[in-house]
Amino acid sequence: MAIPPSWIIQTGRSIWTQIWQLMMSQLAPRNDRGEYQRPQSEFRHRVDGRYSPAPNRxxxxxxxxxxxxxxxxxxxxxxxxxxxxxxxxxxxxxxxxxxxxxxxxxxxxxxxxxxxxxxxxxxxxxxxxxxxxxxxxxxxxxxxxxxxxxxxxxxxxxATHPELDLAPIALQDSIEQWNDIIYQSVNNGVYRCGFAQTQAAYDQAHSELFATLDRIDELLATQDYLCGELLTLTDIRLFTTLIRFDLVYNNLFKCNRRRIQDYPRLQIYLQKIYNLPGVAETCNFQTILQDYYGNLFPLNPGGIIPQLPDMIYLHRWLE
Ligand SMILES: N[C@@H](CCC(=O)N[C@@H](CS)C(=O)NCC(=O)O)C(=O)O
Structure with a gap:
């Protein structure tokens, strides 16, 4: 005798929701509004004093x-x-x-x-x-x-490129301001979308994320990088989130208002950093897909790994 579909759906949903909430509460710390709270890193020494700079140490x-x-x-x-x-x-x-x-x-x-x-x-x-x-x-x-x-x-x-200073003193204030903005709304913002445990927490993170991306896309109309004409550490911090965006966050984390390739200037910004010497070699797209879709089980319980999408902004630049 066939089981009625409504029974299967209701039972499945109720069991899955409970397991999902249990897994998420263990794996993704949250506050009482269901917002994802990233734990602080614990080891914070600098390379000075006890740790002195040396090659191959x-x-x-x-x-x-x-x-x-x-x-x-x-x-x-x-x-x-x-x-x-x-x-x-x-x-x-x-x-x-x-x-x-x-x-x-x-x-x-x-x-x-x-x-x-x-x-x-x-x-x-x-x-x-x-x-x-x-x-x-x-x-x-x-x-x-x-x-x-x-x-x-x-x-x-x-270093082979000691002359490259990615945090010049003159840009320190601007670097810090951007770091704060992009950490909250973009770097951690995509995780706040993906790991949100209430609708309101997701909606909030989603709107903050796209407000910042829109703002940066505007800014890049008049300058090459976040702090002006020089590449800084804050651009690198943004880059590693943007390079995963269309591949993973747009879909798995529901960051879906737009893709980076829908932003006229952000896509060029991403291409430009991707094509700096040595940077493309640090991007392993297949492993990114495999790890996010394969390892974040509560977000993708079926375990299907999507195909690599066309990332036109990377290809076009290379042609
Ligand atoms: N705030 C840390 C976050 C690092 C982090 O969350 N790394 C993840 C991988 S994307 C990790 O190793 N997670 C393993 C775990 O939490 O057990 C940083 O920026 O270095």
């Missing part, structure tokens, strides 16, 4: 899909630090819900184990990017915003 732990880790790969490439700061490329482990090391390091298979190897008893999140000191086997910093400042300023002696 520090190592970056990164994952291709992560926009925060991607910032550090772009700055490393632009500064020409490939020969003095090595990387370990981690793999997103969909079942364990964390990062796996490509080979055993200090007896560890996972990033979480490595965090605990350096800090026994550590119970916080084990995130990428993470800057590791091979001399003392300790974590220097796991906040991307700070790691890129360190890479920009502290390793000039070993």
């Amino acid at each position: 520090y190592r970056l732990y990164v994952g291709w899909s992560c926009p925060w880790a991607h910032r550090t790969l772009v700055v490393r490439a632009l500064k020409g630090l490939e020969d003095s700061i090595d990387i370990t490329m981690l793999r997103g482990d969909a079942n364990a819900g964390g990062w796996a090391l490509p080979a055993l390091e200090h007896g560890c298979n996972t990033l979480a184990q490595l965090y605990r190897f350096a800090n026994p008893g550590y119970t916080g999140r084990s995130t990428v990017p993470m800057l590791w000191d091979t001399q003392t086997n300790s974590i220097v910093n796991n906040e991307s915003a700070e790691i890129i400042e360190i890479l920009n300023a502290e390793f000039n002696e070993y």
Whole structure:
């Protein structure tokens, strides 16, 4: 005897909603309005004092899909630090819900184990990017915003492009203002859309996100970059979110008012940064798709990985 469709739908919806709410409340911390609250990074040392700059002393732990880790790969490439700061490329482990090391390091298979190897008893999140000191086997910093400042300023002696300053003093105020705006509404804004647990939280995040993108598209009519005519760290911070936008956030995170390729100036801005020497090599589109759609289970329970869309703004520039 066939089960009535209304019964299947109502039962399925009720069970799924409860499981979804349970998973989201565990995986995506929220406030009482259902808004996603990103936890603070815990390791915040600078490269000074105990940690002095030296070639081949520090190592970056990164994952291709992560926009925060991607910032550090772009700055490393632009500064020409490939020969003095090595990387370990981690793999997103969909079942364990964390990062796996490509080979055993200090007896560890996972990033979480490595965090605990350096800090026994550590119970916080084990995130990428993470800057590791091979001399003392300790974590220097796991906040991307700070790691890129360190890479920009502290390793000039070993950089192929020491002359490139991505945070000139004269632009400091403007950099900080934009950092605040884009963190809240764009970098974390896309996650606030995707991880919202109420309709109101999603609507709010969505409108803040597109208000900022509209504003930036306007601004780029009169200048090349966020702070004027020079590329700065704030552009890199925006870039790594924008490059994932049409691929992932537009669909999986419901950031769907427009795509970046619908913005006349933002798409050119994105092309321009993508085509700076070394930057395209830091973008692994297939892994981005695989990790977001494959690993963020509560958002894509069927596990189907979409095809790579045409990203015309990247191709057109290359032709
Ligand atoms: N505020 C951090 C955020 C880093 C972050 O959330 N990384 C994610 C990947 S996109 C991660 O490693 N998550 C693993 C976890 O939370 O266990 C930063 O900018 O460095």
